[in-house]
Amino acid sequence: MKRELQIFLTAVMFYTRIPCPKWVDHDPTFINLCTRYFPLIGWMVGGVYAVLIVSVLSLFSPVISALIGLTVGILLTGAFHEDGFADVCDGFGGGWTKEKILLIMKDSRVGTYGVVGVILMVALKISTTVELLSITGMVPFVLLIISSHSLSRMMAVAIIFSQPYAREGQDSKAKPIATGISFSSLFMALIFGCLPFTLLIIQTNWFFGLALIPMALTTLYLARYFKKWIGGYTGDCLGATQQVNEVIFLLSILALWKFI
Numbered sequence: 001m002k003r004e005l006q007i008f009l010t011a012v013m014f015y016t017r018i019p020c021p022k023w024v025d026h027d028p029t030f031i032n033l034c035t036r037y038f039p040l041i042g043w044m045v046g047g048v049y050a051v052l053i054v055s056v057l058s059l060f061s062p063v064i065s066a067l068i069g070l071t072v073g074i075l076l077t078g079a080f081h082e083d084g085f086a087d088v089c090d091g092f093g094g095g096w097t098k099e100k101i102l103l104i105m106k107d108s109r110v111g112t113y114g115v116v117g118v119i120l121m122v123a124l125k126i127s128t129t130v131e132l133l134s135i136t137g138m139v140p141f142v143l144l145i146i147s148s149h150s151l152s153r154m155m156a157v158a159i160i161f162s163q164p165y166a167r168e169g170q171d172s173k174a175k176p177i178a179t180g181i182s183f184s185s186l187f188m189a190l191i192f193g194c195l196p197f198t199l200l201i202i203q204t205n206w207f208f209g210l211a212l213i214p215m216a217l218t219t220l221y222l223a224r225y226f227k228k229w230i231g232g233y234t235g236d237c238l239g240a241t242q243q244v245n246e247v248i249f250l251l252s253i254l255a256l257w258k259f260i
Contacts, residue, residue: 084239
């Protein structure tokens, strides 16, 4: 039990800025094992994000409420995944060889591709969140936001399971990084990823289950794209996968809502 607690707290420490006990460290073994809890971290971040929006909605407009929620959500993760998305935009936008792409992604500076990508990503998150607020009830909205975080992280775990790590040796900007996952850990991640979405479908309509299709197709495309250009994934690729799938899920729900 204590070992499993340490694995979970390692996930909290690695994927968020939430303080953890001093005995929790960046042991590579626990980093790999804690990947099973990555979607569960989505419950925490998405839950805070959604509940905060709902809480301040009586004081502020939907746009301001969404911005407040997104800001706190980013503070909780330290913009961990947004940084990865920006690096992927810069790396794949400006590099034409594996070596060049990896070099650009390792650079701590953010280029034009990254800045534009993050701006567009944040704009899509805000706009979809505001529109969902206008058409859903409070409980479905909270479950939608939590599902967007848990499912998008689950898709990143799927890439860890199915693809090799692209960087050779210890050539990484932010070691440690999850470089493998067992089938049992993948199964746990799938449960944590799908549970909020299952509750959402029970609360609303089974038709929303179709939102998993564009997410799966997006993840498959990203996995093949990363494999083609750099031979696998990096931590930045996982962050980009999470960010893109979060928005894909919200857009898919909005599109499906038109048909119910």
